Structures are given as structure tokens and as C-alpha cells.
Amino acid sequence: MEKIQYELEIPVHASPNMLYQYISSPSNLQEWFADKVNARGKVFSFVWEGTEELADLITKKSGERIRWKWQESEGDESFFEIKIQVDPLTKDVSLIITDFAEDEDEVEEAKQLWENQIDELKHTIGA
Template sequence: MSKQLYTLEFPVRCSPSILYEFLSTPAGLGEWFAEKVDERDNIFYFGWNGSFDKAEVLESEENSFIRFRWLEAPQNEYFEFGIEKSEITNQTILVVKDFAEKKDIKDQALLWDHQVKDLFHRLGN
């Protein structure tokens, strides 16, 4: 069964440049995404409970988005943090894109919701 792309959006009260730091640097990601984060040669090492998962940066644009691919994932799968501005409210929106089996999307969305709440706490939201 193949995984499918899904997208989640979270309004956030902070500037795109501050948010981007939390999404694209080891120090920022270590505040909310993983217990420990290191980066060498465009490979990020994410640590949870003593074990590490590795992800490469596929593409990024400062203050706009960063796309990662887990090294053990298929070539066409990735997870991405995007930053958009609402044209109507001028509010910053964090856009999370990820892949999951159709039956697992709801659980994965809840996990992202929990992670993003931790990020917002760190941002003072």
C-alpha cells in the first residue's frame, strides 16, 4: 500500500524569520521536534530516546520552506515545513506536509498537532 501526501495548517503568531529558525536549524528543531538534533553535510540527525533517525535536506528557501527526506524512506516521500502569509488576515501560517498510509493519517495528524503545540509553546503562542 502506498503512502499519500497530506497537509496540515497551523496559524502562528510570530514572524516568518523567527519561525524559520525553529524549522531549519539544529538548535531550533531541538527545542520542539526531537530531544537532540545535529547536522553535518546537509544531513540532520534527530534523536529520540537514545536512537537517531537521519534526514537529508532536499530543498529549502529561507523564511519560506524546508523539505526533508528520511534516509530510509522512498525517494518520493518527504516531510516539509512551509511558511505562508494569509492574504486576508496577514497572519503567518505553518504548513506541514507529510506522507502516511491513508488509515494512519488521522493518527499522524494528531502527532503533528502535539509537536506543533510544543513549538508554539516555545514561541510564546
């Protein structure tokens, strides 16, 4: 079944360098994204409420973006990416989240989940 790609843009009042630390390092991801995060090479382990999900790091561009692919979704084109975008004129900083959902009904729920996670990140960094 074809998954549905969606994107969210969430403004964050923080420096791109600081944000990058929080989206790329396991210890910082653990502060806002998952209960526990470990990385062994390019394999990241994310734990929520005792359930472990494994994701392969696909792309990492320092200061700009990080992209993973869930190991359980090997047979499709899905991934999830957190990208830092800086407006060239206003210098406003936003996080662009790209992710996939199983169906239309799941898209809104998934977006809400990301918004809650990013709110947690903002709270963590005081943005």
C-alpha cells in the same frame, strides 16, 4: 507500497522570520521537534527517545520553507516539509506541514503527532 501524502495548516502567531529560525536550525529544532538534532552538511540526525533517524535536506528557501527526505525511504517519493505561509490580506501566519503516512489508518495518528509538535513549538516561542 504507495504512501499517502497529507497536509496540515496550523495558524501560528509569530513572525515568519522567527518561525524560520525554529524550523531550520538544529538547535532550535531540538527545542520542539526532537530530543536531539544535529546537522552534518545536508544530513540531519533527529533523535527521539534514543532512536536516531537520518534525513537529507532537499530544499531550503530562506524565510519560507524547508524540506527533508528520510534516508530510510529512499525508494519512494515521500518527504516532509514545513512551510511558512502568510495570508496576503490578513497577514495571518500559518505553518503548512506536508508529510506522508504508510496507510489511511496512520494519517490521523501522524496528523495528531504533528499538531502536538507544533503546540510544543508555540509554547517554546510564546505564540
